Amino acid sequence: MTVRRLLVIGGDAAGMGTATQARRLDPDLEIVVAEQGRFTSYSACGIPYVVGGEVASIEDLVVKTPGELRAKHRIDVRIRHEVVALDLDLRQAEVRDLERERTIRLPFDQLAFGTGARPIRPDLPGIDEPWVRGVQNLEDGAALLDHAQRSRCRDVIIAGAGYIGLEMAEAFHRRGARVTLVEAGDHVMGRTLDADLASRLSDALAELGVKVRLGERVESFDKGKVVTANGALPADLVVLGLGVEPNADLAAEAGLELGARGAIQVDRRQQTSAEGVYAAGDCADTFDLIARRRIHIALGTVANRTARVAGMNIGGRYSTFPGVVGTAVTKVCSTEVGRTGLTESQAADAGFESVSATIDSTVRSGYLPDAEPITVKLVAERRTGRLLGGQIVGGPGAAKRVDVLATALYAGLSAADLVDVDLSYAPPFSPVWDPVQAAARQVLGHI
Amino acid sequence: MTVRRLLVIGGDAAGMGTATQARRLDPDLEIVVAEQGRFTSYSACGIPYVVGGEVASIEDLVVKTPGELRAKHRIDVRIRHEVVALDLDLRQAEVRDLERERTIRLPFDQLAFGTGARPIRPDLPGIDEPWVRGVQNLEDGAALLDHAQRSRCRDVIIAGAGYIGLEMAEAFHRRGARVTLVEAGDHVMGRTLDADLASRLSDALAELGVKVRLGERVESFDKGKVVTANGALPADLVVLGLGVEPNADLAAEAGLELGARGAIQVDRRQQTSAEGVYAAGDCADTFDLIARRRIHIALGTVANRTARVAGMNIGGRYSTFPGVVGTAVTKVCSTEVGRTGLTESQAADAGFESVSATIDSTVRSGYLPDAEPITVKLVAERRTGRLLGGQIVGGPGAAKRVDVLATALYAGLSAADLVDVDLSYAPPFSPVWDPVQAAARQVLGHI
Numbered sequence: 001m002t003v004r005r006l007l008v009i010g011g012d013a014a015g016m017g018t019a020t021q022a023r024r025l026d027p028d029l030e031i032v033v034a035e036q037g038r039f040t041s042y043s044a045c046g047i048p049y050v051v052g053g054e055v056a057s058i059e060d061l062v063v064k065t066p067g068e069l070r071a072k073h074r075i076d077v078r079i080r081h082e083v084v085a086l087d088l089d090l091r092q093a094e095v096r097d098l099e100r101e102r103t104i105r106l107p108f109d110q111l112a113f114g115t116g117a118r119p120i121r122p123d124l125p126g127i128d129e130p131w132v133r134g135v136q137n138l139e140d141g142a143a144l145l146d147h148a149q150r151s152r153c154r155d156v157i158i159a160g161a162g163y164i165g166l167e168m169a170e171a172f173h174r175r176g177a178r179v180t181l182v183e184a185g186d187h188v189m190g191r192t193l194d195a196d197l198a199s200r201l202s203d204a205l206a207e208l209g210v211k212v213r214l215g216e217r218v219e220s221f222d223k224g225k226v227v228t229a230n231g232a233l234p235a236d237l238v239v240l241g242l243g244v245e246p247n248a249d250l251a252a253e254a255g256l257e258l259g260a261r262g263a264i265q266v267d268r269r270q271q272t273s274a275e276g277v278y279a280a281g282d283c284a285d286t287f288d289l290i291a292r293r294r295i296h297i298a299l300g301t302v303a304n305r306t307a308r309v310a311g312m313n314i315g316g317r318y319s320t321f322p323g324v325v326g327t328a329v330t331k332v333c334s335t336e337v338g339r340t341g342l343t344e345s346q347a348a349d350a351g352f353e354s355v356s357a358t359i360d361s362t363v364r365s366g367y368l369p370d371a372e373p374i375t376v377k378l379v380a381e382r383r384t385g386r387l388l389g390g391q392i393v394g395g396p397g398a399a400k401r402v403d404v405l406a407t408a409l410y411a412g413l414s415a416a417d418l419v420d421v422d423l424s425y426a427p428p429f430s431p432v433w434d435p436v437q438a439a440a441r442q443v444l445g446h447i
Numbered sequence: 448m449t450v451r452r453l454l455v456i457g458g459d460a461a462g463m464g465t466a467t468q469a470r471r472l473d474p475d476l477e478i479v480v481a482e483q484g485r486f487t488s489y490s491a492c493g494i495p496y497v498v499g500g501e502v503a504s505i506e507d508l509v510v511k512t513p514g515e516l517r518a519k520h521r522i523d524v525r526i527r528h529e530v531v532a533l534d535l536d537l538r539q540a541e542v543r544d545l546e547r548e549r550t551i552r553l554p555f556d557q558l559a560f561g562t563g564a565r566p567i568r569p570d571l572p573g574i575d576e577p578w579v580r581g582v583q584n585l586e587d588g589a590a591l592l593d594h595a596q597r598s599r600c601r602d603v604i605i606a607g608a609g610y611i612g613l614e615m616a617e618a619f620h621r622r623g624a625r626v627t628l629v630e631a632g633d634h635v636m637g638r639t640l641d642a643d644l645a646s647r648l649s650d651a652l653a654e655l656g657v658k659v660r661l662g663e664r665v666e667s668f669d670k671g672k673v674v675t676a677n678g679a680l681p682a683d684l685v686v687l688g689l690g691v692e693p694n695a696d697l698a699a700e701a702g703l704e705l706g707a708r709g710a711i712q713v714d715r716r717q718q719t720s721a722e723g724v725y726a727a728g729d730c731a732d733t734f735d736l737i738a739r740r741r742i743h744i745a746l747g748t749v750a751n752r753t754a755r756v757a758g759m760n761i762g763g764r765y766s767t768f769p770g771v772v773g774t775a776v777t778k779v780c781s782t783e784v785g786r787t788g789l790t791e792s793q794a795a796d797a798g799f800e801s802v803s804a805t806i807d808s809t810v811r812s813g814y815l816p817d818a819e820p821i822t823v824k825l826v827a828e829r830r831t832g833r834l835l836g837g838q839i840v841g842g843p844g845a846a847k848r849v850d851v852l853a854t855a856l857y858a859g860l861s862a863a864d865l866v867d868v869d870l871s872y873a874p875p876f877s878p879v880w881d882p883v884q885a886a887a888r889q890v891l892g893h894i
Contacts, residue, residue, distance in 0.1 A: 013879070046874045049815060060814040163873075300879050301872045322867050329871040338871055367507040368496060397847070403870045403881070404850045410868040411858030420769050421857040423850045424776040424785055425748045426610075427493045432460070432747050434850070 003030050006314060007093055007108035009083045009250070011035030012042060012137075013303040014281025015114025016064065016075075021311025022112075023073050029315070031074070032106065034081040034095055039138045040066050045300050047141035048164075051148050052171030058142050086111070086254040088274050110276045110314050113251055113264055114307065117244035117282035117298045119164075126221030132238040135164050144168075144239070148175045153237040156180070157226045159218045161188035163330045165241030166201075169210050170332045172237075180211040180233060182218055182226070191243075192328060193391050194343045196358060197377050200393040204335035244298045246283045259285035261296035268320040270310035278314060280306035287323030290341050290388055290409060291350035297324055327406040329399040334372075338402030341389025341409045344379050353382040357442035361435040363397035365427035374398040376439040378405075378415065385414040385447045390436065397429075404436050415440045415447065450477050453761060454540055454555035456530045456697070458482030459489060459584075460750040461728025462561025463516065468758025469559075470520045476762070478521070479553065481528040481542055486585045487513050492747050494588035495611075498595050499618030505589050533558070533701035535721050557723045557761050560698055560711055561754065564691035564729035564745045566611075573668030579685040582611050591615075591686070595622045600684040603627070604673045606665045608635035610777045612688030613648075616657050617779045619684075627658040627680060629665055629673070638690075639775065640838050641790045643805060644824050647840040651782035691745045693730045706732035708743035715767040717757035725761060727753040734770030737788050737835055737856060738797035744771055774853040776846040781819075785849030788836025788856045791826050800829040804889035808882040810844035812874035821845040823886040825852075825862065832861040832894045837883070844876075851883050862887045862894065 006022055008015045011033050019031050033040070041064040049055045066077035078095075084103070085094040093106045119134030121127055131147075133140055147153045148171070156172040158165045161183035169179045181188065187198035188205070205212050216228045218238075225232045246263035248256075257273035259265030263285035270278050281303030288295045302324055312319035327340040347354040356379045362371040372395020379389040390405035392398050408418050418440035425432050433441070453469055455462045458480045466478050480487070488511040496502045513524035525542075531550070532541040540553045566581030568574055578594075580587055594600045595618070603619040605612045608630035616626045628635065634645035635652070652659050663675045665685075672679040693710035695703075704720035706712030710732035717725050728750030735742045749771055759766035774787040794801040803826045809818040819842020826836040837852035839845050855865050865887035872879050880888070 043812060043814070043874065043879070045872070045879075046812060046814060049874055054816060055814050167873075299869070299872070301869055304879050305867070305869070324869045327869045327871045329873045329876050331873070331875055336876075340869075340871070365490060365493060367490070367493060367502050369501060397844075400844070400847065400871065400876055401850070403848070404854050406870055407851050407854040407858070407860075407865075407868050410864070411854070411860060413854075413858060417857070418854075420752070421854050422746070422748055422752070422771045422774045422787075423853055424774045424787070424847065425492070425746070426614075426776045426778070427490065427496055428778055429776050429783075429847055432490070432492075432751050 003028065004109040005030040005032060005107065006110045006112065007106060008033040008112045008114060010114035010116055011040035011077055011079065012044065012114065012116060013300055014116065014283070014307045015112065016041040016069065017304050017307025018112045018114055018278065018280050018311040018314065019075050020073050021308050022314040023075060025312060025315025025317060030076070032076045032078065034083050035077065035079050036082045036098070037137055037139060038079050040064060040069060040077055040079065042138055043300070044137060047135055047138070047144070048167035048171040050141055051144045051168065052174040058138050058145060061138065061141070083250060086250065088254050088277065111278070112310055112314065113272070113279035113283050114281050115247040115250065115283040117246050119240050120242045120245055121240060122242065124218065124220050129221050131236065132221050132240065134240045135168060147237050148172065153177050155234045155236050157182055157233055157235040157238045158241055159238060160241035160243065161212065162191060162241050162243060163328065165239070166330055166332050168239045168241060169205070173208060173210055173333070180213060181205070182213045182216050182228060182233070184215065184217040186215055188212060189337065192339045192343070193337070194345060194377065197375065197391045197393050200375055201332070201335060201337055205332060208333055244282065246296055248283055251279065251283070260294040261285070263296040268322070269313045270306050270321060271313065278310040280310040286321070289323040289325050291346070293350070297326055299328060325406050325409040327402060329402060331399065334395055336394055336396065336399035338392040338399035339390070340402050340406040341387065342379060343389060343391065347379050347388045352388060354379050354388055355382050355443060355446040356380070357439055357446060359435065359439045359442050361431055361438055363395055364429060365431055368427055372396060372398070374435045376435045378439040378443045380415045380443050380447060382447060385416055385444065387413055387415060387418065390439070401434070401436050415443045419444065450475065451556040452477040452479060452554065453557045453559065454553060455480040455559045455561060457561035457563055458487035458524060458526065459491065459561065459563060460747055461563065461730070461754045462559065463488040463511065464751050464754025465559045465561055465725065465727050465758040465761065466522050467520050468755050469761040470522060472759060472762025472764055477523070479523045480525065481530050482524065482526045483529045483545070484584050484586060485526050487511060487516060487524055487526065489585055490747070491584060494582055494585070494591070495614035495618040497588055498591045498615065499621040505585050505592060508585065508588070530697060533697065535701050535724065558725070559757055559761065560719070560726035560730050561728050562694040562697065562730040564693050566687050567689045567692055568687060569689065571665065571667055576668050578683065579668050579687065581687045582615060594684050595619065600624050602681045602683050604629060604680055604682040604685045605688055606685060607688035607690065608659065609638060609688050609690060610775065612686070613777055613779050615686045615688060616652070620655060620657055620780070627660060628652070629660045629663050629675060629680070631662065631664040633662055635659060636784065639786045639790070640784070641792060641824065644822065644838045644840050647822055648779070648782060648784055652779060655780055691729065693743055695730055698726065698730070707741040708732070710743040715769070716760045717753050717768060718760065725757040727757040733768070736770040736772050738793070740797070744773060746775060772853050772856040774849060776849060778846065781843055783841055783843065783846035785839040785846035786837070787849050787853040788834065789826060790836055790838065794826050794835050799835060801826050801835055802829050802890060802893040803827070804886055804893060806882065806886045806889050808878055808885055810842055811876060812878055815874055819843060819845070821882045823882045825886040825890045827862045827890050827894060829894060832863055832891065834860055834862060834865065837886070848881070848883050862890045866891065
């Protein structure tokens with residue numbers, strides 16, 4: 001019997017998820033994972049909580065070490081190994097061993113990309129300074145933690161007010177730094193929230209003492225300061241939260257088709273344009289179930305789910321990934337934010353005529369203590385009432401309610417359906433009309 | 448123009464919900480509400496939190512007073528008025544004014560029942576003692592609060608370990624009482640949880656110091672003690688949590704058809720067997736969307752939603768109520784419980800062949816502090832994988848996840864669909880595979 005070999009490029013969620021799923025189904029497959037960095041299978045999403053001091057050490061974010069993966073899953077994990085070139089016809093990879101500084105050739109039968117995404121670093125003067133950092137991998141996390149612990153960061157500038165920006169704002173705020181968010185758009189979380197909901201979040205940031213500068217773009221970085229069109233801001237540290245772009249260069253050089261925003265194009269089985277070559281996670285494109293078009297979205301949940309599908313197909317099963325509705329949550333101290341589907345402006349971009357409603361309620365019955373406020377906005381298609389998206393901002397207990405909306409979107413429910421679902425109620429958990437249903441009732445009036 | 452009159456019987460959630468919805472659609476309708484008690488439109492579900500001391504006073508549970516309803520909604524609310532007889536052919540009610548001790552005749556064009564449910568009081572020796580109390584209305588709440596505040600309740604016996612039983616157990620535990628739950632069934636929450644999940648809840652009760660006596664039935668009540676087959680238990684107060692039964696006597700006497708468990712039978716528009724006569728809330732039966740049969744279920748959410756449907760139809764619109772999946776939550780101190788759909792044993796009763804899976808996870812990423820445990824059990828139909836029900840027990844943040852399952856059940860999703868929904872994730876909110884999805888993955892393996 002000939003042993004077949006799967007080569008996986010990238011040892012984080014997408015790569016290791018693919019590898020472990022394939023192993024579960026095919027005990028005879030030889031599996032080699034090449035990972036550039038020193039860590040495997042870690043929670044990059046946890047970095048802000050290490051920097052903020054809630055999690056004791058960077059190592060706590062590692063789910064499985066290379067040793068565990070080798071022992072438990074018989075996966076040959078090679079850290080500090082970079083795949084530098086691929087020949088898909090010959091089924092051969094050129095792999096650089098970064099420690100020993102030598103290059104080896106590795107033949108494979110099947111190939112999987114889990115190369116992830118990288119923070120966007122615009123070509124600005126000074127951007128390569130060591131005190132200007134992205135948040136991508138555990139090496140970045142360790143560097144940011146070092147900054148935070150050594151208190152070299154009394155003035156922290158966060159460029160970009162998206163998820164990473166907000167989470168790092170909280171982290172450094174917890175460390176006692178003066179934090180300023182500099183955002184080029186006209187509201188925070190511009191890609192995920194409409195302006196009206198974003199303003200509730202801005203209010204919460206202002207209350208914490210986090211400064212938010214909107215409509216302002218970072219232009220250069222120079223010895224302890226950040227320059228924008230409005231002048232210079234003092235900065236011991238700059239955190240880049242300007243979004244990410246897929247790591248698809250190697251795939252492109254190998255001749256694979258690229259899809260949305262330059263991500264590796266995949267079919268419903270997570271197979272790329274080449275037979276037996278798969279991609280999962282942040283490096284691949286996916287399908288937007290609401291807008292009905294291909295998109296690039298970088299989310300840990302999607303990485304895990306697409307990796308499972310890729311691994312199942314590699315392991316000989318038939319498995320498909322239907323696409324995403326685009327659900328995400330975050331929080332800044334006690335203010336939570338959740339979103340799913342399309343915002344009003346995204347719905348318009350996608351060609352929908354939509355209606356929306358925004359309601360204010362409380363996370364639990366109003367007569368109980370700690371009945372924190374919650375604001376829910378729903379967007380629905382005009383005439384059909386089909387739900388297109390939802391946004392939530394509120395106190396503890398608010399954001400996870402977005403999962404009800406995500407499930408409703410996945411199932412294609414209308415606002416009228418959502419009013420009819422029997423969601424749970426008891427005074428410590430909700431008002432008798434759950435806020436998401438109160439919003440659905442409201443939006444029904446506009447259809 | 449002749450003024451038409453709607454008579455509503457009962458001034459709590461179902462009755463007032465019907466009345467206010469009808470008013471919204473029909474400004475010319477004359478609306479009279481007859482309420483036996485002194486309070487209208489209150490949250491009976493809030494009683495345990497007043498008794499436990501979290502809410503300052505019983506009056507805080509009143510959403511709208513009769514005065515507010517009269518002024519804002521032009522609804523003629525008559526408290527301490529009991530409808531004692533109905534002539535549906537003559538369209539006339541005999542109403543007893545309990546204060547002035549006189550009876551009036553009130554003609555009506557349309558009629559709505561919102562008479563609710565009453566605690567089951569088995570015919571046992573001593574059950575009418577004043578220290579043996581049900582939890583039904585605010586008068587009960589006031590009496591229980593009085594007991595709690597005057598510390599006449601060092602030994603509290605709760606008969607029945609359902610929702611009310613558990614919530615009252617927490618309330619008196621908070622007041623420093625020694626609390627014992629006496630439950631005839633073989634596990635707590637017998638009608639809502641399978642034995643395996645219920646045992647997690649029993650463990651939590653034991654940790655609190657609440658005693659649970661299973662398989663034991665209260666038999667009589669006598670001067671400071673409760674007698675069971677196993678002997679006598681000291682008791683300053685007994686709280687009845689043996690379930691409820693619909694208040695449908697008046698409807699039956701008026702000749703209306705009764706449905707499941709003696710509740711008033713209604714159609715999809717909440718109309719009873721008589722034209723122009725509606726019923727909503729705990730007094731009416733409803734449809735179980737999963738078992739596909741008529742049932743009686745007493746839940747505040749269903750009361751509000753069916754009242755909305757009744758009120759819309761009375762107000763001249765077409766509105767239907769599809770039925771319920773049976774979702775509920777509660778908590779005992781920091782242990783939360785949520786459930787929806789059918790348990791394993793209910794699925795068997797309904798004729799399903801089912802598979803199930805139970806997983807243990809955490810409410811947030813395991814590396815964060817306060818990553819409390821959560822156990823999720825899913826029940827799915829064999830072969831099709833269609834979800835039939837779910838049960839959750841866990842720490843703060845656990846129970847409300849049942850709403851995702853409720854939405855999935857409403858939409859008829861399968862376990863495979865649930866794995867594909869993109870639920871939200873960030874370390875403070877969830878592990879990367881939300882526990883409900885981890886359970887869905889597990890159950891997929893058994894189908």
